[in-house]
Amino acid sequence: MEGKRNISDYRNRLDKTLSSPDLTNDETLRTLVKNQILLSSSGCIENVVERRSKEVSNFLTMLRSASVDDGAWKLKQDTDEFRVMYREGHEGSPFHTLLVEGYVDGPVDVCLCISWESVLYSKWWPQSAVPTFKIVSSQCLQRLRTGEQISLVRMKVSWPLSGREALIHYFAFDYFQDDLVVVLLNSIPDSDMIDRSSHGFTREGIPNAEEVVRIDVVGGFALQKVTANRSYFRTIANMDIKLDFVPPAFINFISRQLIGSGFKLYKKEIASVCEGDEKFREALMDPLYVRTRGALYTEARDIENLEKRKSITMHENQSGVVLFEDNNNNNNGDENIGSVNDECVTDDSEHQNKINEIEELEEDEKRVGFLHKGNKTNQDCACISCG
Numbered sequence: 001m002e003g004k005r006n007i008s009d010y011r012n013r014l015d016k017t018l019s020s021p022d023l024t025n026d027e028t029l030r031t032l033v034k035n036q037i038l039l040s041s042s043g044c045i046e047n048v049v050e051r052r053s054k055e056v057s058n059f060l061t062m063l064r065s066a067s068v069d070d071g072a073w074k075l076k077q078d079t080d081e082f083r084v085m086y087r088e089g090h091e092g093s094p095f096h097t098l099l100v101e102g103y104v105d106g107p108v109d110v111c112l113c114i115s116w117e118s119v120l121y122s123k124w125w126p127q128s129a130v131p132t133f134k135i136v137s138s139q140c141l142q143r144l145r146t147g148e149q150i151s152l153v154r155m156k157v158s159w160p161l162s163g164r165e166a167l168i169h170y171f172a173f174d175y176f177q178d179d180l181v182v183v184l185l186n187s188i189p190d191s192d193m194i195d196r197s198s199h200g201f202t203r204e205g206i207p208n209a210e211e212v213v214r215i216d217v218v219g220g221f222a223l224q225k226v227t228a229n230r231s232y233f234r235t236i237a238n239m240d241i242k243l244d245f246v247p248p249a250f251i252n253f254i255s256r257q258l259i260g261s262g263f264k265l266y267k268k269e270i271a272s273v274c275e276g277d278e279k280f281r282e283a284l285m286d287p288l289y290v291r292t293r294g295a296l297y298t299e300a301r302d303i304e305n306l307e308k309r310k311s312i313t314m315h316e317n318q319s320g321v322v323l324f325e326d327n328n329n330n331n332n333g334d335e336n337i338g339s340v341n342d343e344c345v346t347d348d349s350e351h352q353n354k355i356n357e358i359e360e361l362e363e364d365e366k367r368v369g370f371l372h373k374g375n376k377t378n379q380d381c382a383c384i385s386c387g
Helices: 002-018 026-038 046-067 108-116 118-123 248-274 278-283 287-296 299-311 348-365
Strands: 074-078 082-088 096-104 133-145 148-157 164-175 180-187 216-227 230-240
Touching: 002 046, 002 096, 002 216, 002 230, 026 046, 026 164, 046 164, 046 180, 046 216, 046 230, 074 248, 082 248, 096 248, 108 164, 108 180, 108 216, 108 230, 108 248, 108 278, 108 287, 118 133, 118 148, 118 278, 164 287, 248 278
Parallel strands: none
Antiparallel strands: 074 082, 082 096, 096 230, 133 148, 148 164, 164 180, 180 216, 216 230
16 A cells, blocks of 8 residues: 555656646747757757757657546556556557556666666566567667667567567656656657758668568656655657557557566666666766766755755645644754644654655665665775765
């Protein structure tokens, strides 16, 4: 039950962030995208900024659709750690929508690295013998700038289907004010007339599809910091796998087996990276992850977040019960935690949950940098911060 409550709280926080004025106002969003592109680009970028801004806006709308209860979403799996949902495309559309969201015990930069580094997908992506599914190859074709790349992922699937591959453009957008990183994953159509001035890249180094079918994907994922060692993610994608008819059994296989086992393997890989996996340790030195670490896991930032959480006054819930109130009576912070006016608390279990949450935040504050282990010293720690 506590796990369900946690995941609901994390989900609500992400929904609130996605609906913030900065991320729903087109002009503000365009400014944020432009400023980010300018960090690693120069020259004439107006057309690229316009394109990326529209893509980011469209994807944020997709992410927000997960919280819309319109009956179109079908729940395929629902556990204490994650849920999987499926939505059919509009009539006549070849696209099918899949969504998975949940929490993992690892910092955002590690989660981002595992999801971004296509050359290392074979280390953790799920495989299936019956029906067949396997990553045959995955490679980065172009690194365009910090937080932008083109990758090619090829998959083996069951006979009589021919192999599938996805030519994907990756674009990372961060909103560190609310501990958020968003990554767009959009396929590059063969029919597109691509040039650097409009797209920010060319077809140089991109091979033609040979003896495989290229699928279409429009989607991506969002990662939000929960604590120093926990992150919440939401992945959503509209996919056209190039089949005239997609049987329900195939959708069930993807949503229940591939995604379910993929989530477990993703968690396992995060734990492996936290223990010092050499290949990912090297990848984590990329400026994209260094920037994310510096923005989300600094002592000053964590203290600021803790103080914000501690100073929040909990108002009446739907039943009219006040759960917690902190009036900041100039006492020491440690003494204030858990001290409440008995008249303000009528639900002991909910009150205790709030105390536990704040105590967890305090414990996380003691871990400057990410991935510190118990009584390890900086020399023993495998994390990049202590390197």
